[in-house]
Amino acid sequence: MTTPGIVAHGVRRSFGDVHAVRNVTLEAREGAVTGLVGPNGSGKTTLMLMLASLLAPDAGDLRIGGVDPVAEPALARGILGWMPDALGAWPALTARETITITGELYGMTREQARARAAQLLAELGLEPLADSPARVLSRGQKQKLGLARALVHDPRVLLLDEPASGLDPQARIDLRVLLRRFAAEGCTVLISSHVLSELEEVIDDAVFLVAGETVGSDRVAAAASRVRTWRIRLADRDATAAVLPVARTLGLDAGVLPIDRRDVLVGFASDADAAQALAALIGAGLPVAEFSAATSMLEHTFLDLGEGPARGGTA
């Protein structure tokens, strides 16, 4: 395999009787952000560790920027940046020292590493904490330091395990901008997250992992195309009063339409059907104040693949 970006083929890894990764085949393109989506315990971290050359697979092939992380871990580590879900770093070192030493471990001179640390501290908004020991940083600040560490040697491939957990809304937006810029420069990003709505805003592609196995594209397409629920709200009445005119206009039985707070919920098989229904409601003179999908496409697909998600919250 010589394809740049990230490639995994038939990858397996067990811990005793636990088959953490049973059969993973995926490709994450260069110049794109790929989301790794799966429920708790589905094998995401195990897979990331193997890609990061920190855990050997029992079977299968891996390539990071064309390099085999099993056969050539040092070469692979020069290409990839790895951000684990929790920063396991030296608590007594300051943020600046942490980044500088990491840079030196990647072969930079002290001067180069210091300059890079100053640049990353500024870019990630960590300057006010640059000289505080890592142990006093909040969870979100530690996440930023973990990201700085992953970026220190200017990697071409970025592996991020739950990078947004603990970040405030502004920091999440900054992370999104940074990842998009990284991809626009031709790099490869693989990112796992439980916050599907957020992931959807940053990714180009998604890979679904269920019980240690990547889900094939036809199964994903089938899940994505199943009936999806939409929220409909009328401006001049509450949901109980809206059910009847909405159902009548759409030719549905009012008795079977669920209500959620101020919204009437209606299932549509496709975006085209939803668009047609919206046109019908407006055509009937109903004051439609809201007409939106109740779940993001990613969440909808994930739910339909038969697993419960960790919705909305962070890990």
Ligand SMILES: Nc1ncnc2c1ncn2[C@@H]1O[C@H](COP(=O)(O)OP(=O)(O)OP(=O)(O)O)[C@@H](O)[C@H]1O
């Ligand atoms: N070192 C280990 N020893 C034994 N079992 C392990 C080890 N690491 C992971 N596992 C098991 O492998 C499975 C996959 O774990 P993994 O951490 O890869 O899942 P995950 O998808 O990252 O989960 P989460 O979303 O909760 O972070 C789980 O059943 C876990 O208990």
